Amino acid sequence: MQKIKPILVFTCFFLGFTCAAQDSTKKKIPIKIGGVLGITYEGYGLNMKPAGSGIYSPRRPWNQVRFMFAPTFTIGKNFSLPTNFNFATKATNFAGPYAGIKDQSIGQFITNPSNNFAINPTYKWAELQLGTQYLKYSDLSTGDIGIFGAGFDLKPNTYRIKFFTGISQQGIDYVATPLPGVTGAYQRTHWMFQLGKEREGKYSLAFNFSKGTDKKSSVKSPPLTVTPQEGFTASMVADVYFKRGWFIKSEAAQSYFTRDGLQPLSPKLNNSFKPFIDGRTSTGKDWAANGSIGKRSKKLDLSYTTKYIGAGFQTTGYPYLQPDRWDNTINTRFIAWKDKINVVASVGGRVNNVSNTSLQSNQFIANLNWFTQFSDRFSTNITYNNFGFTAASGTNPYGIKNISNDLGLTTTYTWSNTKQLNLLTFSYNLSKYDERDVSTGVQTSNNTHTFLLSYIPTFFTKELLPDFSVMYFHNTLPSVKNTLLTFSSSISSPAFKKKMMLRGQVQYTLGKLNTFTSNKNMIASANMDYKLAKKLTWNVFLSTNYFKYGDELAPPVSLDGANYLESTYRTGLQYKF
Amino acid sequence: MKKYFSLLFLLPCLQNVNAQITTSLVLNQPSATITEWMNNATVTYVVNVLDTVTRPVLIKAELKSADGAVIATKDLSKAQAFNLARGVRVFFAKDVLPLEITQFSGSYKAILMKTGKLPAGTYQLSVQLVNFQNFAPITAEQTKIFNLVAPQLPYLIVPVQGATLQARKAETAIIFRWTPLLPKTAEMPFYRLQVFEVLSYQQPLQALRGNQPLLDITLKGQTQYNWRPQMSFTVDSIPKRFIWTIQTLNGNQQPFIQTASNGESRSEPFLFFIGKDPIVAPGR
Structure with missing residues (x-):
């Protein structure tokens, strides 16, 4: 909280100064406001029979209110003030540092990933960044976590100068009970800096430096399964764009990462990078790089991409980055046959565990999406994904071998008369997943067939838009057979002189697992968007989900025919400036 | 001649001390990430002193590959001395093999600096109490053989x-x-x-x-x-x-x-x- 206070004070001071500066001008400077202001309430209900049986877990908070205030004030030609305040009244964290937290301090509330408080006053090429920012400097330095703090982004001419410092998470005490408890986290502070030169569409050269540090004294009750960490990353990005669509992109990075800050310093291992980081016995230093070369044009894109992440490469700016891998892919997109064929495809592989600290594994990855418009009435879309994963046997008699294959075919046919346009779609998917048992060598196949048939009539003289579909899902494993049959129909229509848009849907699914009696699922949903005024919209969404099991949960007998009713209610007002 | 005389004198002393101190070494599912050993009871070295003599000792530790080649040695000149008195005393990894004073050999040092992990395979950990001045053995060497795996998370x-x-x-x-x-x-x-x-x-x-x-x-x-x-x-x-x-x-x-x-x-x-x-x- 101590670090947040100066940022809040500075923000108020800056805004006050801005307002005062506007008041003192004699000329009338045009002020424009754009953006969104909104409030949403979400209600959730769950009733189970038998009550308290725990057959289903709630998947939303019982009540939640979300606020959104994201206007952009533009004053004159050169000054703009984008703001982005969105926050929820109740903490709902299940993953990450805030997992399990219920009662938050003000500091925890402000830095909770659920919430966002950002102001970015911008004058010509100078942007001040205040509050919560998701700043992506590059793919290997920092990029996907929100940090509450202050910094700037300057773009004078072709130069790029960026700096930001702040907190991504507050210290959170470990709490054991009531279950599931609170995992706890150390307060993490960050700083990042970029110096570069860029000419859009020509080249980009940038040096990035980022650091994150956990404060050991930030918790009274330290987390049991989380260690205080510290990481420093330096990277260089170089992109060049040539004539006729050719390009080369590259980045190389070096990281120093301390996995456990409670371990002693280790001058012997020579893994310090002073003054940025002092090496400990748990500090690793490793590198990563990515690059791509290719050509883009109107009808053909072709590129080769490679990405290597060293086994010890870690950065606090991408906490979920998985290290120790080398990816190579060839990607293409082309349009052919008088623009009637559109193909997007990629093929490549991944080697895991390149450092060979355990068994190396190989993955083959191939994706294809082929769309053909044969005529105005008839089109097809074919998709294919293959993912093969193999690893040596090691101490097991057989190696791991998992092969995933997905083939999809969708055909669409339209026909019309003077009253209506009809659209019929048929879709088939085969999803196959073969897995080898490493002890016996026996391969099991998990096969899924999906059929979908849809019919949509569009009436030329009516505003009512119905659609109907039926879907069959059949999944088999050696000891499991799971079948789902879904009937679905929806309808939409404008009302009140098109001020209101109404949509409704009913889904009924009959499910059968092995020889158990069928389970049944009924979902009814409705949505309304009503324009109360030119810029004010009222949205209401209602959904109710009733699920009745067959006898798959029994014994005990009391669970034979167990069921639950889940309701979701959402209403919100949105004002667009 | 003096050397042989000293050795002849030390030998019965060593046997005598050996009889007064018993040790045991227990390894509990060591992780390839060697710093994780420091936070829990991965390595437990139990020393039981039977006599009433209080003596300062060092814990000598060596990590060896399956074929017996030494890959990490504790620098005894920088090791902490422990005063052993009558009774049972339990030591953990941070006492037995503190990484800050452990010297790893070439390729292992390089991979440890990069990944923080030891390569998957079979290893031996040998631990022994030695005299804090001349590093002469006080107890017999305890050796445990163990396997390391470095798990990779799913993709x-x-x-x-x-x-x-x-x-x-x-x-x-x-x-x-x-x-x-x-x-x-x-x-x-x-x-x-x-x-x-x-x-x-x-x-x-x-x-x-x-x-x-x-x-x-x-x-x-x-x-x-x-x-x-x-x-x-x-x-x-x-x-x-x-x-x-x-x-x-x-x-x-x-x-x-x-x-x-x-x-x-x-x-x-x-x-x-x-x-x-x-x-x-x-x-x-």
């Missing part, structure tokens, strides 16, 4: 990163697949599959770290799950985006790898979208 397979699923199909079922934990461990891991809705104004990781998951299920060993969302994607006017991940847990339902990156044992998440069906008629 997500489908829905692939950035995939757009057909709304009608996704309303009935969505198939999730991921690779298994590598290498296969004797204890079957638990995979916690979580799917989070990314609200319209949210960043994907913001949703993962801030929202309640729509699906939160823990599965033992299996690497595929057919999710029945029981939701209406076609009616809601708000576009649907989801982020999903796998958290790999051990038998105690705790994160399998605690000192790697996020410390949560969560695999790199994938984002997928629920698209309007390609069957949508013109004008809708």
